Amino acid sequence: MDFYLLVLGIGLIVFGYLRMFICYFLNRKDNMSDLTGFDIAREVSGDDVHIVESQKTIISKYLIQRQVIHMTKEMYYGSDSFSLAMASYLASLSIIKNRYLVLIGRVLPFIDFVNKSSFIMLVISYFIHTVADARIGIILGGIITVYQYFCLQIFGECVDMLKEKQLLHENVFAILKKWYSIHVILFVSGLVFILRFVVILIG
Numbered sequence: 406m407d408f409y410l411l412v413l414g415i416g417l418i419v420f421g422y423l424r425m426f427i428c429y430f431l432n433r434k435d436n437m438s439d440l441t442g443f444d445i446a447r448e449v450s451g452d453d454v455h456i457v458e459s460q461k462t463i464i465s466k467y468l469i470q471r472q473v474i475h476m477t478k479e480m481y482y483g484s485d486s487f488s489l490a491m492a493s494y495l496a497s498l499s500i501i502k503n504r505y506l507v508l509i510g511r512v513l514p515f516i517d518f519v520n521k522s523s524f525i526m527l528v529i530s531y532f533i534h535t536v537a538d539a540r541i542g543i544i545l546g547g548i549i550t551v552y553q554y555f556c557l558q559i560f561g562e563c564v565d566m567l568k569e570k571q572l573l574h575e576n577v578f579a580i581l582k583k584w585y586s587i588h589v590i591l592f593v594s595g596l597v598f599i600l601r602f603v604v605i606l607i608g
Contacts, residue, residue: 406604407601407604410598410600410604411598411601413597414526414527414530414594414597414601415527417590417594418523418524418591420590421523421587421590421594422523422524422591424583424587425520425587428487428580428584428587429487432485432486432487433485435485435486435576436484436485438489439484440484440489441484441488442465442483442488442489442491443456443458443476443482443492445496446474446476446495446496447496448496449496449500449570449572450474450496450499450500451500453500454474454496454499454500455471455472456481456496457474457476458476458477458481459476460478462476462477463477464477464517464518464519465477465492465495465518466495466515466516466517467498467499467515467516467517468514468515469509469514469515469516470510470514474492474496474499475515476492476495480492486574486580489573490573490577490584493567493572493577493581494518494567494581494584495518497563497567498559498563500566501559501562503558503559503562505555505556506555506559509556509559516556516559518584520556520587520588520591522552522553522556522595523591523594523595525549526550526594527598529542529545529546529598530542530546530602533601534605536605536608538605539603539606542599542602543599550592550595550596550599553588553591553592553595554592556588557585557588557589557592560584560585560588564581564582564585567581
């Protein structure tokens with residue numbers, strides 16, 4: 406049972422990240438409009454948030470406490486579907502009133518659109534084989550899964566808000582919905598790993 410849950414968890418993570426990369430690469434070449442990532446972010450957020458191009462940023466992100474969006478050069482000037490979709494998501498973070506975002510902001514300085522916590526969960530799970538390990542795994546895995554749940558709720562609220570505003574092209578909005586579904590898959594993988602830790606514990 407332990408082995409099958411490990412394989413299932415790994416499979417879900419690989420599937421989720423594979424969909425992420427495919428979504429990214431398939432939507433990086435098409436120029437949807439004259440709008441850039443900066444333009445769509447400004448249109449969504451208004452003048453209440455600072456939007457800056459950052460040379461040091463590998464992945465665009467939203468600084469929660471400072472209310473600043475750091476964009477990579479590719480997203481800042483990009484007019485492809487992916488850049489517009491993720492720029493609109495980061496901008497929507499600045500205007501939603503979400504309690505989970507507030508809680509994350511008390512612990513972490515920023516939030517981005519890439520779910521890296523699933524990779525951390527995968528590494529943790531790889532080293533957990535004994536009952537003592539499982540206890541630690543449940544604690545660490547529980548923290549990560551709660552974080553993933555918060556991010557899922559935040560992303561969902563942003564998507565709903567952007568749908569109401571009707572600012573995005575249909576193809577751009579479709580990317581956001583697909584990205585949300587990927588977050589769901591990665592969240593489920595976390596639950597599978599926690600179930601594996603419980604199985605080891607009661608073993």
